[in-house]
Amino acid sequence: MKIMSGNANLPLARAIAAYLEVPLTDASVRRFADEEIFVEIHENVRGEDVFILQSTSFPANDNLMELLICIDALRRASASRITAVVPYFGYGRQDRKPGPRTPISAKLVANLITEAGADRVLSVDLHAGQIQGFFDIPTDNLYAAPVMAADIQARYGENDLMVVSPDVGGVVRARALAKRLDNAPLAIVDKRRERPGESEVMNIIGDVKGRNCILIDDIIDSGGTLCNAAEALLAAGAKSVAAYITHGVLSGGAVARIDGSCMKELVITDTIMPTDAARDSAKVRVLTIAPLVGEAVRRIADESSVSSLFD
Numbered sequence: 001m002k003i004m005s006g007n008a009n010l011p012l013a014r015a016i017a018a019y020l021e022v023p024l025t026d027a028s029v030r031r032f033a034d035e036e037i038f039v040e041i042h043e044n045v046r047g048e049d050v051f052i053l054q055s056t057s058f059p060a061n062d063n064l065m066e067l068l069i070c071i072d073a074l075r076r077a078s079a080s081r082i083t084a085v086v087p088y089f090g091y092g093r094q095d096r097k098p099g100p101r102t103p104i105s106a107k108l109v110a111n112l113i114t115e116a117g118a119d120r121v122l123s124v125d126l127h128a129g130q131i132q133g134f135f136d137i138p139t140d141n142l143y144a145a146p147v148m149a150a151d152i153q154a155r156y157g158e159n160d161l162m163v164v165s166p167d168v169g170g171v172v173r174a175r176a177l178a179k180r181l182d183n184a185p186l187a188i189v190d191k192r193r194e195r196p197g198e199s200e201v202m203n204i205i206g207d208v209k210g211r212n213c214i215l216i217d218d219i220i221d222s223g224g225t226l227c228n229a230a231e232a233l234l235a236a237g238a239k240s241v242a243a244y245i246t247h248g249v250l251s252g253g254a255v256a257r258i259d260g261s262c263m264k265e266l267v268i269t270d271t272i273m274p275t276d277a278a279r280d281s282a283k284v285r286v287l288t289i290a291p292l293v294g295e296a297v298r299r300i301a302d303e304s305s306v307s308s309l310f311d
């Protein structure tokens with residue numbers, strides 16, 4: 001087995017390699033003066049089972065292109081199997097046509113990864129499970145919920161917990177987390193989005209009075225969804241609000257928005273390398289998913305069950 005990495009999240013790649021006790025493959029992913037990407041693999045990968053790690057996070061297009069070129073280099077170097085390990089699958093939110101004459105970019109990205117030469121894909125909390133069907137190669141979609149549940153249990157115990165989905169689309173994810181927390185009760189924020197990038201809370205379904213609310217979502221981008229939801233929950237009588245989010249996209253002034261919000265804390269994972277602002281924030285905490293991804297990689301290499309990781 002070989003583990004290679006693009007530049008999107010080297011600390012995570014190193015942590016996964018350390019978990020597997022395998023050195024990162026010696027390769028360079030560089031830029032020419034005009035920003036074209038050049039990849040060179042400095043060791044033999046012929047006949048190897050290679051895992052290429054790269055989240056397609058900001059800058060999404062550069063990181064995606066790096067991933068595609070790395071896959072191409074591995075294919076031309078005769079790797080026997082190439083698994084694209086994409087902990088954060090960018091473009092995942094463009095998974096359907098929201099209106100006429102719009103693209104389904106998640107499908108296009110799936111096609112690009114497949115056409116470049118990937119044999120399989122491993123990701124974490126895809127925005128929608130159906131994205132797996134955009135690939136005609138095997139995919140494994142891991143869940144950060146066990147990592148989050150362990151942290152919530154250590155921090156809050158069972159103290160008046162309530163799991164909250166910040167929108168109707170996230171109910172399945174929230175229910176799965178609630179199940180892991182001894183069937184904690186569930187509430188739903190009925191979010192209406194008038195324009196892309198802006199959210200407005202309309203209603204809370206469930207009695208959150210006196211509860212320590214745990215908001216769960218796959219992505220925090222501008223932070224608008226969560227901050228609005230947190231305000232609405234406190235206004236409805238919640239005791240406290242914290243959020244557990246798999247992918248900390250945290251664009252623009254998101255961290256400042258979280259810092260100034262009524263939220264107790266924001267817990268993200270390291271599928272995306274945390275920005276300096278996120279690292280410096282007193283309200284943002286990062287959980288690592290390196291052991292989870294590392295174990296999934298090991299099981300894929302051993303041809304053993306990945307789903308049993310979540311039993």
Ligand code: R5P
Pocket residue numbers: 093166167169170197199217218219220221222223224225226
């Ligand atoms: C939307 O369906 C996603 O699950 C997130 O709720 C959304 O991407 C968060 O975006 P923002 O932080 O900009 O409100």
